[in-house]
Amino acid sequence: MERERVYLPALSRVAVCGGTHGNELSGVHVVRERLKEKQQRVDDDEEEDEDVVSVSNILTNPRAVQQCRRYTETDLNRCFTRATLSSAVSDRTPYEIARSQELNILLGPKGSPQAVDLVCDLHNTTANMGVCVIAYSDTDWICLHIFKYLQHHMSDVPVRYIHFDLPCREAYSLDSLGKHGFALEIGPQPHGVVRSNVYTYMKTGVELMLDWVRLFNSGTVFAGGLVEVYTMVSAIDYPRERQTHNIMAAIHPELQDQDFCLLRPNDPLFETFSGATLRYQGPEPLYAFFINECAYYEKGIALSLARRRSVEVPPVQMKSGLEHPGDPGTSEEEEEED
Amino acid sequence: MERERVYLPALSRVAVCGGTHGNELSGVHVVRERLKEKQQRVDDDEEEDEDVVSVSNILTNPRAVQQCRRYTETDLNRCFTRATLSSAVSDRTPYEIARSQELNILLGPKGSPQAVDLVCDLHNTTANMGVCVIAYSDTDWICLHIFKYLQHHMSDVPVRYIHFDLPCREAYSLDSLGKHGFALEIGPQPHGVVRSNVYTYMKTGVELMLDWVRLFNSGTVFAGGLVEVYTMVSAIDYPRERQTHNIMAAIHPELQDQDFCLLRPNDPLFETFSGATLRYQGPEPLYAFFINECAYYEKGIALSLARRRSVEVPPVQMKSGLEHPGDPGTSEEEEEED
Numbered sequence: 001m002e003r004e005r006v007y008l009p010a011l012s013r014v015a016v017c018g019g020t021h022g023n024e025l026s027g028v029h030v031v032r033e034r035l036k037e038k039q040q041r042v043d044d045d046e047e048e049d050e051d052v053v054s055v056s057n058i059l060t061n062p063r064a065v066q067q068c069r070r071y072t073e074t075d076l077n078r079c080f081t082r083a084t085l086s087s088a089v090s091d092r093t094p095y096e097i098a099r100s101q102e103l104n105i106l107l108g109p110k111g112s113p114q115a116v117d118l119v120c121d122l123h124n125t126t127a128n129m130g131v132c133v134i135a136y137s138d139t140d141w142i143c144l145h146i147f148k149y150l151q152h153h154m155s156d157v158p159v160r161y162i163h164f165d166l167p168c169r170e171a172y173s174l175d176s177l178g179k180h181g182f183a184l185e186i187g188p189q190p191h192g193v194v195r196s197n198v199y200t201y202m203k204t205g206v207e208l209m210l211d212w213v214r215l216f217n218s219g220t221v222f223a224g225g226l227v228e229v230y231t232m233v234s235a236i237d238y239p240r241e242r243q244t245h246n247i248m249a250a251i252h253p254e255l256q257d258q259d260f261c262l263l264r265p266n267d268p269l270f271e272t273f274s275g276a277t278l279r280y281q282g283p284e285p286l287y288a289f290f291i292n293e294c295a296y297y298e299k300g301i302a303l304s305l306a307r308r309r310s311v312e313v314p315p316v317q318m319k320s321g322l323e324h325p326g327d328p329g330t331s332e333e334e335e336e337e338d
Numbered sequence: 339m340e341r342e343r344v345y346l347p348a349l350s351r352v353a354v355c356g357g358t359h360g361n362e363l364s365g366v367h368v369v370r371e372r373l374k375e376k377q378q379r380v381d382d383d384e385e386e387d388e389d390v391v392s393v394s395n396i397l398t399n400p401r402a403v404q405q406c407r408r409y410t411e412t413d414l415n416r417c418f419t420r421a422t423l424s425s426a427v428s429d430r431t432p433y434e435i436a437r438s439q440e441l442n443i444l445l446g447p448k449g450s451p452q453a454v455d456l457v458c459d460l461h462n463t464t465a466n467m468g469v470c471v472i473a474y475s476d477t478d479w480i481c482l483h484i485f486k487y488l489q490h491h492m493s494d495v496p497v498r499y500i501h502f503d504l505p506c507r508e509a510y511s512l513d514s515l516g517k518h519g520f521a522l523e524i525g526p527q528p529h530g531v532v533r534s535n536v537y538t539y540m541k542t543g544v545e546l547m548l549d550w551v552r553l554f555n556s557g558t559v560f561a562g563g564l565v566e567v568y569t570m571v572s573a574i575d576y577p578r579e580r581q582t583h584n585i586m587a588a589i590h591p592e593l594q595d596q597d598f599c600l601l602r603p604n605d606p607l608f609e610t611f612s613g614a615t616l617r618y619q620g621p622e623p624l625y626a627f628f629i630n631e632c633a634y635y636e637k638g639i640a641l642s643l644a645r646r647r648s649v650e651v652p653p654v655q656m657k658s659g660l661e662h663p664g665d666p667g668t669s670e671e672e673e674e675e676d
Contacts, residue, residue: 032584194585294529
């Protein structure tokens with residue numbers, strides 16, 4: 001039996017962000033291309049007045065983009081906790097901390113009624129993750145419905161939902177500035193490189209997300225249903241030498257590129273540089289993801305582990321002054337989907 | 339009819355170098371592992387006196403390795419021209435230029451009788467190149483025989499020989515310090531990442547190279563034969579915006595990962611960020627390689643193009659005071675190969 005319909009406010013302000021990590025190039029080029037397209041429409045004097053959503057396209061770490069590095073002084077995408085956003089800024093404050101506070105003024109303030117309705121932050125990974133929607137909540141129906149919509153419309157690539165189980169004040173990433181927000185994480189793509197297929201997945205994902213928002217804002221009812229959610233449980237570091245902290249092994253070739261496989265106790269985990277196999281010693285089977293992500297070497301993460309479960313998502317419709325409970329809305333996505 | 343046997347001096351000093359680009363991690367870890375193994379043999383008091391070759395294992399750009407970047411100030415692997423090696427050094431000299439002169443003292447001087455006999459420099463690429471031996475000569479029988487030996491013994495990965503057609507004084511890479519030298523370039527592997535399979539290919543390649551050197555030094559006769567050589571002809575840059583110099587396209591999905599395919603006039607080359615296909619406009623079919631190598635974005639290279647041809651390699655044997663022309667040597671590799 002389907003859950004009762006949930007009415008939610010319109011999403012009138014959306015931010016599409018790229019370059020939060022300056023060497024994750026699909027997001028950088030998607031944002032640049034969207035800015036060019038917008039400028040072209042202005043130059044061509046096209047009307048945009050009737051659009052039901054205002055979209056900001058933002059390169060969020062321009063210094064890191066310019067240097068084609070993840071960050072210049074500290075990882076911007078760890079700077080959006082309440083504590084960091086409210087810390088005092090001086091001449092010696094790292095660039096990215098100052099920048100996070102600028103972005104908080106532009107897109108937030110985080111947790112306030114003035115914050116933008118939805119932030120979609122574009123990321124790439126060297127891991128073989130396909131398309132992932134990464135969010136902090138497993139009960140944010142907007143994020144889960146957008147995920148459902150992407151999964152339905154992007155049939156040639158796996159689309160998954162990852163849930164980082166943290167309270168809002170500890171949520172550290174840019175997307176936590178919005179009333180709703182998620183990272184769109186796509187891989188595999190080496191950092192500092194753009195691959196056409198990954199770029200196209202990302203551009204398509206953003207366009208589908210905005211299509212969903214426009215349909216939602218125009219009153220469409222979106223059917224509920226079960227969705228699979230991967231909830232982050234823990235992470236495993238590489239084996240390292242005690243004195244130098246250098247890694248002593250790489251991800252085992254049988255595990256490399258197998259993101260979202262079920263890793264069972266005693267499965268191969270690492271292959272040491274002298275050729276020995278090290279096995280997963282955890283007490284329970286878990287799903288592996290972010291396997292061999294480049295930027296996580298310095299964070300001490302060789303792979304992350306998740307539990308998979310199903311979430312029953314209710315049907316949603318925009319809340320307006322006009323709707324009546326039971327109103328079928330202007331269009332039913334159920335029909336479109338079948 | 340086989341060419342006449344060529345007698346060449348023993349290769350008594352060999353250098354295995356990694357970390358010339360600090361974020362090409364297979365080479366970094368192969369050198370570290372070889373240093374650990376050597377230390378272990380010393381600790382275990384194993385005899386190495388009888389080895390017919392002295393091998394130095396060197397991390398060549400330790401600062402860049404420490405920062406996991408290609409280079410700190412300038413690309414070390416462009417610093418080994420005669421001009422750069424003889425330039426004056428001051429306090430303001432980039433680290434890598436000073437380091438290239440140190441390495442020239444350690445392994446060279448380039449072009450002198452004191453130079454090491456063979457330099458093997460370990461590199462990774464984000465391009466789908468498999469295993470490549472990259473050298474400046476198509477008549478260096480030592481490099482070509484080592485290539486032939488790797489190709490014969492590494493049957494699960496393509497092994498190719500790339501020839502950069504430059505005179506010695508202009509040869510810019512570390513391997514040009516030795517009397518013989520080549521880069522062992524293996525991909526695809528994202529920079530800043532180590533993939534176990536690529537690491538294993540590299541470690542195996544180095545061990546096979548040293549096996550060949552030991553066999554050669556002990557008098558083995560290596561049979562000649564035809565080998566395929568890819569000679570670098572030209573390079574193509576990404577289409578770029580005039581004002582910003584930003585790229586406007588990525589490698590076309592049909593060309594991505596197709597290194598060493600024959601690119602014919604009118605074949606798809608790029609896909610622009612707005613979705614258009616741009617085609618190869620060159621006058622003749624050529625072989626594409628280094629397709630979408632990360633570090634070449636800044637050098638203005640989206641891919642390189644080569645001509646392929648066959649080189650007749652003569653049989654070789656070590657020249658000693660004892661050999662007689664026509665001496666069959668201690669062992670014939672022909673037998674092993676057939």
